[in-house]
C-alpha cells in the first residue's frame with residue numbers, strides 16, 4: 001500500500017549513481033525470474049517473454065541477462081541522452097529500454113493485437129519499476145518519447161526488434 005501510495009512520475013533527477021546491488025534488485029523487480037519454471041515478476045501474453053531490458057549507464061549500454069543476472073555490454077560510452085528526446089535522461093543514473101523481440105510472438109506481424117500485447121507486456125515491467133522505485137525512494141518516469149531509429153542503431157538491434165518504451169531511473173534531485 002505504501003509503494004502504491006508513493007508511485008509517481010518524476011522528471012527531476014540527481015546525478016548520483018545507483019549502488020550495484022540496488023540496480024540488481026531493480027532489474028529483478030522489473031522482469032526477474034521468480035519461479036523455477038522460468039516465469040517472471042511480470043506477466044506476458046502467452047508467456048512469450050518477448051521483452052528484453054537494455055540499460056544505459058554512464059559507462060555504456062548493456063543487455064540484461066535475467067537468467068545469469070549479468071549486464072552484457074552492447075555499446076561502450078555514455079548513451080543515456082540517446083534514450084530520450086527530453087533533457088533529463090542524460091542526467092539520471094540510468095535508463096531502461098524495453099525492446100520486443102517480435103520473433104518470439106505467436107501472432108502474425110499484421111495482427112493489431114500483437115502490438116497491443118507487446119505494449120501491455122512492457123507496461124507491466126514499467127509498473128514493477130515504478131513500485132520498486134517508490135519503495136526505494138528513487139525517481140522514475142516511463143517514456144514513449146524516444147528517437148527509436150537512432151537508439152536502435154546504438155543498441156545494434158535487429159530488424160525484428162522493436163523499442164516499446166524507455167524508463168529513466170535515478171536518485172531524486174535534492
Ligand SMILES: Cc1cc2nc3c(=O)[nH]c(=O)nc-3n(C[C@H](O)[C@H](O)[C@H](O)COP(=O)(O)O)c2cc1C
Pocket residue numbers: 007008009010011086141142143144145146
Ligand atoms: C505509455 C506512456 C508513455 C509515456 N511517455 C512519456 C514521455 O515520453 N515523457 C514523459 O515525460 N512522460 C511520459 N509518460 C509519463 C506520463 O506523463 C505520466 O505517467 C502521467 O503524466 C501521469 O503522472 P504519474 O505517473 O505521476 O501518475 C508516459 C506514460 C505512459 C504510461
